[in-house]
Amino acid sequence: MDIKERRGNGEGDALQRALVGATAVAAAAGAALFIGSKLRSGRGEPWISDAPRSTRRGRNSLIGRTVTIAKPAQEIYDFWRDFSNLAQVMENVERIDVIDQRQSHWVVKAPGGSTVEWDSVVTEDEPSRLIAWESTKGSNIRNSGRVEFLDAAPGRGTMVRLTMVYDPPGGTAGRLVAKLLQREPAEQARRDLRRLKQFLETGEITSSTSPSGRRSESPAKQYI
């Protein structure tokens, strides 16, 4: 069964299609958009809100997204902790090879049909509470992130909060360009978390693949 989302509806032109790449965790492939700084950086700044720091106004190097999944924390943690599962829900991840308990090897689709690869290592691991990771020292794609599993209101399941460090080259302009190309990590994170939720709640990844009168498209063709 092919549980990757299949879409029949081409969106945008070929150039855009070629440029769209990268996943949440991978970020923009081919360019070192992520910095390897630890997520704890910046925690010393004054902050009186109870909201996550990723919701801070203005330029923000933290990417964050929370999604509620109607499943117990343990089940979602178990799914995530076996990193090889993530390729099912992350759009541009081709595969993730689990090397050992802490290390995994990521193969991610990049623009133009190529791939980029790196090793990632788990830095924190609290069963059914949180997982944190970062790319290993030698990787040319530097990234770090953490996912927390928080109790939602009774009966509503688990709030899954993904946070990543992101510092685009070129500052605001760089971020804008990334957004135009639909490769902005925040957007990828949003979409990947939606797919995770769909898969865990419904057993499938929602797809609107269906015929159309656009002759250039076959029903099962993917457009990204």
Added chain:
Amino acid sequence: MRALTWQGRHDVRVETVPDPEIVNPRDAIIRITSTAICGSDLHLYDGYIPTMRAGDILGHENMGEVVEVGAKSPLKKGQRVVIPFTVSCGDCFFCKKQQYSACDNANPATTSDMSETLYGYPMGAALGYAHLTGGYAGGQAEYLRVPYSDVGPIVIPDGLEDDKVLFLSDILPTGWMAAENAEIEEGDTVAVWGCGPVGLFAIQSALIMGAHKVIAIDHYAARLDLAKRLGAEILDYREVDVREALFEMTGGIGPDACIDCVGMESHGLGIDNLVDTAKAHTFLGTDRPAALRQAILACRKGGRVSVPGVYGGMADKFPIGAFMEKGLTLKTGQTHVQKYSQKLLEMIGEDKIDTTFLISHHASLEEGPSMYRHWHDDQDEYTKIVLKPGMERVAA
């Protein structure tokens, strides 16, 4: 297969397209036996709904025979089913609350960004509507892919012909929910703007729910006549000042509940509506809420306003002062079709609800384009069109 496709404003064509396939385990594919053209299809036809793409297959009021099922579909080949226009997963927070049209999973990850930007949250999904609501193909075609076929489809017992049950797909539960949202109490007068299919079903539902009096407002004589036959008192808004007429007909109290079954393409004579029309045509604003404004002004103090009519964008001059000072309650939303399916099917089976009175025309799929034209140009004669893909083309 043959399918009716949207090509642009006032341009729909029947074309040969690929057959649908099973994509996910919970899918089913049905051979369409009846598919209706909806008032909200006119919003697409008129180009008022963003995110349509040339080639999209229209049609969200569908029924047919199951011809193929995925590994996890409980349906069986040969079963007759009506398909709700709302796509709902049945597993998310919203579906569990029976708020099916707000389903959090049915809109694919790539299309739900648009509505999150427009409305603050990703929208639910619908068949045969814009990409904003998922970009699913519709059923004005020979075949239809039905996602989450274990949640939506209503299996129809033998002996109930298509015309009796087809509208379970949308307009019947939409009219019912509109009346339910009006929270009707004994002795209530309910005013209904718009006597199209949803308005007529809202009138019927309000009377079943015990409304003392229903007052129907429109300007098409044939539609007002249908409303009268259902038991409503009627108003032609070209003849009377609606607010004043409602004031007089309710002894100075006003309608207890007002239902706007018109939505964004409201006609109307007011200067505000002319301004709105100009704006809509220049895309400065999208919605013309003449009926909604009138409903808010006409509603009694402490009354309820129910809005099943479709709006998509922003509206100017929403009478927030009247709304607040009078203490009105506003309830709205796309229909949670699956919530009402079983109950309404039973009422149809017991002859408590008739839906066939509405149908003015049956036509073949190939006649679809001319039917859209008639539906757009001649709403007095064409009250509801049902396309039958299996039907021989009759002389146009």
